[in-house]
Amino acid sequence: MVVAxxxxxxxxxxxxxxxxxxxxxVSVPPQAWLVERLADGLVDVVVMVPPGAxxxxxxxxxTERRAFARxxxxxxxxxxxxxxxxxxxxxxxxxxxxxxxVDGTRGITAFxxxxxxxxxxxxxxxxxxxxxxxxVGLLPAEADAIRKRESVxxxxxxxxxxxxxxxxxxxxxxTFLALHPAWGYLADEYGLVQLAIQRENREPDPRxxxxxxxxxxxLRIEVVFSQPHVDPASARVVAAAIGARVxxxxxxxxxxxxxxxxxxxxxAAEARG
Numbered sequence: 001m002v003v004a005x006x007x008x009x010x011x012x013x014x015x016x017x018x019x020x021x022x023x024x025x026v027s028v029p030p031q032a033w034l035v036e037r038l039a040d041g042l043v044d045v046v047v048m049v050p051p052g053a054x055x056x057x058x059x060x061x062x063t064e065r066r067a068f069a070r071x072x073x074x075x076x077x078x079x080x081x082x083x084x085x086x087x088x089x090x091x092x093x094x095x096x097x098x099x100x101x102v103d104g105t106r107g108i109t110a111f112x113x114x115x116x117x118x119x120x121x122x123x124x125x126x127x128x129x130x131x132x133x134x135x136v137g138l139l140p141a142e143a144d145a146i147r148k149r150e151s152v153x154x155x156x157x158x159x160x161x162x163x164x165x166x167x168x169x170x171x172x173x174x175t176f177l178a179l180h181p182a183w184g185y186l187a188d189e190y191g192l193v194q195l196a197i198q199r200e201n202r203e204p205d206p207r208x209x210x211x212x213x214x215x216x217x218x219l220r221i222e223v224v225f226s227q228p229h230v231d232p233a234s235a236r237v238v239a240a241a242i243g244a245r246v247x248x249x250x251x252x253x254x255x256x257x258x259x260x261x262x263x264x265x266x267x268a269a270e271a272r273g
Contacts, residue, residue: 022042028048033255034153037153079114120189173192173193226248
């Protein structure tokens with residue numbers, strides 16, 4: 001009796017897994033835009049304060065903490081009054097003492113109480129150099145490509161600055177009214193005056209509220225600019241008192257260039273004085 005040989009089963013070699021991309025963690029969405037412009041898909045970016053969250057109150061969820069635990073680089077705002085980092089950064093770094101950290105304030109002139117550095121094109125340009133160096137250190141084989149993208153990015157930032165100067169050409173010295181004092185760098189860079197209801201994340205006391213309403217009436221302010229992640233109650237109170245409307249603009253939008261141009265157009269259209 002002849003026994004047929006068992007058929008040979010071909011062993012298929014599984015394709016090698018693609019190399020895992022390093023993770024870069026950042027504090028706020030505009031920093032993610034900056035990393036993505038330089039890295040162009042070479043890294044995964046995790047935002048510790050996600051869209052819609054308030055940096056003054058947000059507590060990172062398990063998803064963000066796990067992403068931070070595997071991060072190869074952290075990009076912090078670096079301002080001593082940025083509330084999320086004041087509350088959380090030391091705790092997050094306690095288990096990652098060797099994690100490289102890029103400081104967003106390096107070489108930048110910052111206002112004492114205003115952490116919104118990314119709302120100034122010149123300061124975004126200043127952040128670009130240290131971030132480029134850190135990404136080159138993380139991905140040395142991609143150094144030439146990253147530095148080429150840095151050059152393109154700097155041209156973009158210069159073009160954004162030129163566009164904002166065009167938008168604000170007739171607005172120098174004029175005042176806009178904001179709920180939260182997030183726009184100080186933008187106002188300073190282009191010659192506007194920011195009048196804010198809140199002071200350092202605090203609601204106005206009655207004396208300041210009365211003075212603010214009087215000034216807003218004298219200027220004939222028609223819009224109170226709120227923002228999506230801050231309770232607009234006091235903005236509505238002021239708006240009702242002066243016969244204005246409330247309109248939201250977002251200092252934390254990820255699409256940095258498009259958002260900044262949109263905000264500039266709104267501020268220029270409504271600034272008074």
